Amino acid sequence: MSLKRLSISIATAAILALGVAACGGEETTTVTAPATDTSSSGGDSGGGSGETVSIVASVPPTDHGWLGAISKNAQAAADQYDDVDFQLLEAADSDSQAQQIEQAISEEPDALVVLPQDGEALTPVAQKAEEAGIPVINVDRLFSEPDAATATILGDNYQIGVLAADYIAEELNCEGNVVEIQGLAGISVTDERSQGFTDELKKKCPDGGVEIIASQPGDFNPDTGLKVMENILTAEDQIDAVYTHDDDMAQGVVQAIRNAGREDEMFLTGVGGSQDAMDQIKEGGLYRATFLYNPNMAASAVNMARLIALGEGFPELVPPEVPRQVVVPAAVVTQDNVEDYEQYAFN
Amino acid sequence: MSALRSRFGALELQEYALAIVVVVLFVVGAILKPDSFPTWDNVRNMLTQASVVGVIAIGMTFVIATGGIDLSVGSVLAAAGVFGGVLVDPDGTTWMFILGAVGFATLLGTINATSIAFGRVVPFIATLAMFSIGKGLALLLNDKQPVGLLELNGGSFGDPAPFSLLWFGTGEILGIPVSVYVFLGVTIGGWIMLNRSRYGRHVVAVGGNREAARIAGVPVRRVIFSVYVLSGFLVGIATVLLCARLGSASPVSGNLYELDAIGAVVIGGTSLMGGRATIVGTFLGVLTFAIIFSLMTQLNLSTEVQQVTKGAIVLGAVLLQRPEARF
Numbered sequence: 001m002s003l004k005r006l007s008i009s010i011a012t013a014a015i016l017a018l019g020v021a022a023c024g025g026e027e028t029t030t031v032t033a034p035a036t037d038t039s040s041s042g043g044d045s046g047g048g049s050g051e052t053v054s055i056v057a058s059v060p061p062t063d064h065g066w067l068g069a070i071s072k073n074a075q076a077a078a079d080q081y082d083d084v085d086f087q088l089l090e091a092a093d094s095d096s097q098a099q100q101i102e103q104a105i106s107e108e109p110d111a112l113v114v115l116p117q118d119g120e121a122l123t124p125v126a127q128k129a130e131e132a133g134i135p136v137i138n139v140d141r142l143f144s145e146p147d148a149a150t151a152t153i154l155g156d157n158y159q160i161g162v163l164a165a166d167y168i169a170e171e172l173n174c175e176g177n178v179v180e181i182q183g184l185a186g187i188s189v190t191d192e193r194s195q196g197f198t199d200e201l202k203k204k205c206p207d208g209g210v211e212i213i214a215s216q217p218g219d220f221n222p223d224t225g226l227k228v229m230e231n232i233l234t235a236e237d238q239i240d241a242v243y244t245h246d247d248d249m250a251q252g253v254v255q256a257i258r259n260a261g262r263e264d265e266m267f268l269t270g271v272g273g274s275q276d277a278m279d280q281i282k283e284g285g286l287y288r289a290t291f292l293y294n295p296n297m298a299a300s301a302v303n304m305a306r307l308i309a310l311g312e313g314f315p316e317l318v319p320p321e322v323p324r325q326v327v328v329p330a331a332v333v334t335q336d337n338v339e340d341y342e343q344y345a346f347n
Numbered sequence: 348m349s350a351l352r353s354r355f356g357a358l359e360l361q362e363y364a365l366a367i368v369v370v371v372l373f374v375v376g377a378i379l380k381p382d383s384f385p386t387w388d389n390v391r392n393m394l395t396q397a398s399v400v401g402v403i404a405i406g407m408t409f410v411i412a413t414g415g416i417d418l419s420v421g422s423v424l425a426a427a428g429v430f431g432g433v434l435v436d437p438d439g440t441t442w443m444f445i446l447g448a449v450g451f452a453t454l455l456g457t458i459n460a461t462s463i464a465f466g467r468v469v470p471f472i473a474t475l476a477m478f479s480i481g482k483g484l485a486l487l488l489n490d491k492q493p494v495g496l497l498e499l500n501g502g503s504f505g506d507p508a509p510f511s512l513l514w515f516g517t518g519e520i521l522g523i524p525v526s527v528y529v530f531l532g533v534t535i536g537g538w539i540m541l542n543r544s545r546y547g548r549h550v551v552a553v554g555g556n557r558e559a560a561r562i563a564g565v566p567v568r569r570v571i572f573s574v575y576v577l578s579g580f581l582v583g584i585a586t587v588l589l590c591a592r593l594g595s596a597s598p599v600s601g602n603l604y605e606l607d608a609i610g611a612v613v614i615g616g617t618s619l620m621g622g623r624a625t626i627v628g629t630f631l632g633v634l635t636f637a638i639i640f641s642l643m644t645q646l647n648l649s650t651e652v653q654q655v656t657k658g659a660i661v662l663g664a665v666l667l668q669r670p671e672a673r674f
């Protein structure tokens with residue numbers, strides 16, 4: 001079949017070439033152009049038109065604003081395409097996520113999109129998928145081995161810490177007491193957001209002046225954020241800025257500050273880009289900025305998965321391959337530019 | 348009779364030992380953080396924070412006294428909060444929220460009670476199932492979103508009007524937070540029920556020797572049923588106290604509260620086997636956890652150090668108690 005088509009296309013090319021040559025044009029280009037055209041249209045009829053690609057996405061439990069936005073964006077991206085057969089799996093923990101992916105591998109989808117609960121724990125099963133010939137697109141939390149994913153798209157958590165340090169240092173003119181309410185202890189997201197912050201503060205204010213007087217985990221959870229901030233407020237007389245690792249959790253921290261009646265003493269920043277945070281930034285006051293960690297990366301991951309499954313690439317980006325790693329930059333959202341970013345807000 | 352007396356003696360010593368732990372922790376805090384720890388502000392803060400798990404732990408004391416366990420309290424708290432929130436969003440009153448949250452928590456507690464007392468499901472499994480159901484309901488009820496409750500106070504801060512929702516979490520009467528009155532009220536009520544009522548004697552009897560209790564005419568099944576309903580009801584009260592401080596109902600709140608509540612009850616001296624219970628011990632256990640948490644965050648210890656220290660203090664507190672009180 002394909003051989004027959006190939007011979008036809010060669011024949012066509014030859015005839016065309018002959019004709020063009022007879023007209024006395026630039027033969028080389030005209031010879032190759034129609035030949036590739038015919039063969040690629042043959043490829044299209046096999047993959048693009050009519051046939052669909054199946055994509056399975058696996059994500060941690062979406063009980064958190066940002067993760068909820070991740071799954072919604074992935075679903076929305078898949079819904080755009082008629083040729084994508086999409087399935088979204090939510091797992092309660094690393095173990096069940098590994099089992100879900102095992103199950104998915106046995107159904108032989110054309111591509112897997114995985115935001116692992118724990119990158120290291122899910123590396124073996126991702127490698128297994130790759131070995132089985134199913135391309136894996138890794139979102140946000142990295143696998144620990146390079147051969148576990150065909151492509152990776154992730155946010156830059158270290159840069160978030162850097163941007164937060166820049167913003168806070170500038171607002172405070174390198175002079176003041178800062179409290180850091182971290183995410184969940186012991187995961188890379190928290191470590192990088194924290195490391196970027198402390199590293200950049202040192203660079204930005206080499207003579208000191210900005211002191212991190214307390215740094216405690218709030219577990220990405222508003223009620224833990226509330227309790228931890230209540231204790232810190234009791235312990236510290238003067239707080240000038242609060243760097244929180246997450247917009248959802250920050251709502252509890254905000255409430256602790258308001259309950260203590262100290263909202264005029266300090267300002268606060270979040271991470272993520274939730275609707276609540278953006279509303280409060282717009283109003284002005286305590287919530288001064290958030291650092292957008294764009295959940296749209298899930299939509300891009302589904303796009304990448306589709307192109308890889310179809311054997312195509314981004315037309316403008318090293319076609320026909322898909323880039324191996326895409327790092328999505330963070331953005332500073334303040335009262336000045338919140339209107340531009342509201343379209344990306346999630347709730 | 349003498350066995351009974353010595354049992355009471357052991358309990359008193361245990362409460363006494365835990366009171367020493369509380370005092371020692373407070374003194375340590377005062378030495379390490381002299382400016383901020385031994386202050387009325389901090390005491391008020393610790394008591395306010397203790398009130399949420401404290402109210403739950405009183406209910407847990409009754410459950411554990413019968414030899415049972417309630418693993419569902421944290422998820423029931425999250426579900427009850429979101430249920431109440433959905434009820435008053437966008438229009439509603441503080442009392443609607445309170446009735447909704449307390450009612451829903453009591454309902455879930457009643458489901459626990461029914462499956463344990465009448466379905467004869469082991470408490471561990473029945474409440475583990477409810478742990479999962481509650482977590483799921485909390486996420487389902489409002490599409491995984493938290494519900495803001497500030498509208499119940501007209502969105503204002505500062506001094507909340509009496510009997511508005513935030514008042515229950517942050518308001519004060521004579522300088523003492525309302526939630527602390529609630530916690531103390533529940534504790535005193537629990538103490539009277541357990542120590543001075545026939546019901547309390549029945550609860551302990553059921554936990555001590557179910558067969559003997561049955562022969563003595565104690566309505567065993569009804570007693571077991573009642574403690575899980577009570578636990579659900581008190582979780583509802585705790586939900587109101589937490590949401591009133593947080594100004595919202597979050598579907599992910601209440602995480603690991605069951606461990607704090609069970610921990611407080613057990614280090615207080617109530618036996619996990621049932622048949623021996625102490626409200627004063629539970630109260631001191633809750634205070635111990637609140638002081639540890641406050642002190643360690645104020646000292647800005649890292650999480651890993653906090654975890655090791657907390658575990659060591661809990662173990663130490665239990666080991667301090669007289670040997671025969673441990674099992």
